[in-house]
Each structure stands twice: as C-alpha cells, then as structure tokens.
Amino acid sequence: MRCAPNPNGPWHIGHARMPAVIGTYEERYDGWFCVRFDDTDPETKRPDLEAYDQIIRDIEYLGFEPDEVYRASDRVETYYDHARELIEMDGAYTCSCSGEEFSELKNAGEPCPHRDKDRETTLEEFDAMIAGAYESGEMVLRVKTDIEHKNPALRDWVAFRMIDTPHPREEAGEYRCWPMLDFQSGVDDHLLEITHIIRGIDLQDSAKRQRFVYDYFDWEYPEVVHWGHVQLDEYDVKMSTSRIQELIQGGELAGWDDPRAPTVMSLRRRGIRGEAITEAMIGLGTSTSDVDLAMSSIYANNRDLIDEETDRRFLVRDGTELSLAGDAPTEANPPLHPNHEDRGVREIPAGDSVLLEPDDLPAREERIWLKGLGCFRYTRDALQYTGDDIDVVRDGEVDVIHWVPAAESVPVRLRTMDGDVEGRAEPDVADLESDDMVQFERVGFARIDSVAPRATDDTSGRSPRDRHEDGETVAYYAHP
C-alpha cells in the first residue's frame, strides 16, 4: 500500500482519508505501507518544503507510522532508466508538437509525424531532454499507446516534459526533464511492489494509461480502487488547499489551524483525536461516488474517546449579571465528573451575584436551579434563594442551568467555528494547563490552548482581583 501525497501545502480534512484507510487496511491485513511524495512538478504544483514534514506529522497524529518514506524527486534517475528501456522497446517517442497541434491530431485519431521516428533518434533526443537542451514546451516524450483508442484520454500521453523552474529541494534542483505523474507513479508502484492502490476518482483514466506501460514491461497492474470526493458539512470554507491558502493570505483566516478552516491542523488544535477522524473516514468506505462526511460523526467518535476522562467545568458565554439574595449557600461543589465521584469536587464561591447565559435568563417570578447551588426565584431584579429541594427539578417544574460567580470567575475566549466567543469560567479553570480537555457543562467539549498567568506569577504587585484582567484563558471549542 502507498499513500502518495503531493506536498504542496498542509492537509485539509479530506486528505486524512488517505492514511486513515490505507493505514487501517495495512494493520488489518498485516501489510506494508509507505508514503511517497509525488513531487514531480516544481512549477504548477510547486512543493512546499515544510509540507513534507507536516504531512508526516499529520499521518502520525491520525495514528499511523509509515514503514518507509520516499520522494519521487530522489528517484528521477530511475524514471530515466525506465524511459530508456521503454524507448528500446519502441514504446515511446520524442515529440516536438505544440500541445494544441497534438491535441487536434489526437482528437482526430491521427498519429503525429514524430510517431515513427527510429528509436536511436528518440534516445538521442531524450538524452538531450535530460541534459536540459530544450526549454519548457519544446520537447516531450510520449508513450506509444493506441492513437485510435476510443477513449481520447488514453492516446499517446506525455511521460516526460521540460520544466525550466528548478525544484525547491536542493537535491533535485538540477533536473529539468521531469516525469508526469502517470509515468512516475506507474513505475514506482511496480518497483515498490505495491499490491493495492487506493486513490481518487480523478485518477481513473490514469490506471488505464499506466496499463500501457505495464504491458510493455510485462508487469502486473496492482489492484486499484478509486473513491469519490469527500465533502464536509458545517464549514463555510471550501475544502481546497488553494482556497484556504487564499483566505489565510487575505487575512480572513488566522492560519491553517484556525477553527474555521477545514484542516487537519485545526481539528488537532480543537482537541479532536486523530483516531476520531480516522474512524469517521473508515466509516465512509471507498465508494466511488462522492460522499458527504458529517462532522457530527467525527464528534461522536471523539466523545467516545474523551468523555470519561474529561472533567466538567462551568463556562458562561456572553453573561448577564444577576445578584443573589436570601440565605443561599456560599459555595457550590459539583463533581469534577459525575461518573467518577472519586475525582473530587470543584469549589465555586457563589459571591453576591452570578452570570447567566442569555438563553437561560428566567422570566419574572420564574424559578431556576443553579446547578450545584440550589433553587432561586427571579424577583425584584435579584435571584431570591427559595430553599426548594431537588424534587422540584425531578418533577420537571424547574430547569437546571449553569452559572459562574460574577466576581471570581475568569475570562475565557472560546474559539469556535463561528468565530470567537467571550465568556467567563469558574475560577478553577485558571489552574488548567494548555492541552487539557474540559467539558463546559451544557456548552460542550473544549481544549485549553493557553492559560492566563496566575496571580503568583504576577510580579507587578497588582491585587489578586486585577489578575483576571491580565489576560484570558483561550480555549478551542471541540464539539457538543
């Protein structure tokens, strides 16, 4: 098996399907799998030097480790050797037709004048291509297929062409004669003993083109599966490397890991495990029609993975302050995790007033249950403690809502797919560390990205009360 990415940028979520499926099958059938960077176009699909490592990191995050890593740009001499062999077999010819000229002949099913060149001339001209004697567009090497084939896409396709722009990898900077994907990947799949190819529907004709080369060499073509495109719901941004790049450059996205970007990096930053993505991709199967991947399926997988170990906290978004009145408890002690009492409880001082989310604000004279604290009735601009016991909740008379103390809560910026949300969280949230996962009750799961400095770290001498304004804790929203 092989995963053959084009290293021209960081991965979007659709790319994750490749290692997810290939890696899973590799494990399931005790196979072997490599990553092969098919970086044979220094110009229009110009490789991004950082993308090579980034892609490997993404694959590891998704849960897989390639047995081997190759770069096509290291193997150019091999492709030259096979091209020469093909020429010896009279299976290829050099052609100086312009693209347009050839296209007309091809569509008419007619051979171009270069087609029956003798192999010595072709060999000479091909060596001149390798030596860089031609400029871009002047000369190509074509595979001799069937010029009358009923599918015009298969007729005498280009195997090598000239590219003036040097390859960004120094090791490959001198090459000017580059193989096309169909030739390079066809030869490599055989040489690397790939038994099964899984790739996109856009390469369906490639398989047919490559078979001509395989036939010349008398090789056996691997089993091949072509799958359709993946589309994602929930994103406004189109899943395309170039589109995301544009938005980043235009400043509309903060970077590849912006929560609004449909990228592997952004899911990672939100605290979604690679395994959750992998499982969702496996669930899509390899059908050849286009598929819509529901983000909810990734979320559901992730929830299964993290729910038990993730502690609970309160976060109030866009809070409205209401003062407390009556003989209410001064502190709430809800459990860190309702299924794991042994982890202990939280300590949330109630203070004089609390913040509630807009949707949770009670109507006049209505009762609400502040979770962990008790029952209150909204009277005379304050929440009056009623002393009702939990039965009122059981009977369905009173809704349970979450809250934070107005004074002792800490500011949190929650970064979501719909933009940033300002909120305030219970005080203990300041004790979390980056990379911790948390479930903000009734809001959802989030990954702590950075934590505001603590008062003890503060050497400026300000009072503890001010410390909350020093900075805010930043969390990335994962999912409900």
Add this chain to the structure above:
RNA sequence: GCUCCGUUGGUGUAGUCCGGCCAAUCAUUUCGGCCUUUCGAGCCGAUGACCUGGGUUCAAAUCCCAGACGGAGCACCA
C-alpha cells in the same frame, strides 16, 4: 461533444460480483423515555431508504435494457 464511473433512510455505510436466509446491517442525526444536585454527556427506545420505467425469473436492492440525476476525465497538474 467524446470516454469512463456511480445512484440504498436527513447523512454515511453493509448487502449487488455468486438472485431467495433483505418486510434490508451498522453508525450518526432527529424525536421520545430513563439516569444523574439532574451534563447539548451517558443508557434505552422510536421514526426513517433500495433513482424511474420496462424485461428475465417461482423469486430482483441484487441480472438485462432504456431513461433521469450526479461525478470524473479528454493537460507539457497532481
């Protein structure tokens, strides 16, 4: 225009090659119930699909033909 390929509930998927055990699997979504000082969580349950029309057959999601719809390719991109 030419050449390929596909179409199962809201979404994805199994089954299609080798017709019957498929009044169609699993997951997710939605809805309902249960649990929990009472979670947009968890548990349980429910709703919900074979693109259309012909044909073959005792029997069709499955085979054949036609149509509709969708996708991909026809690059000196990958």
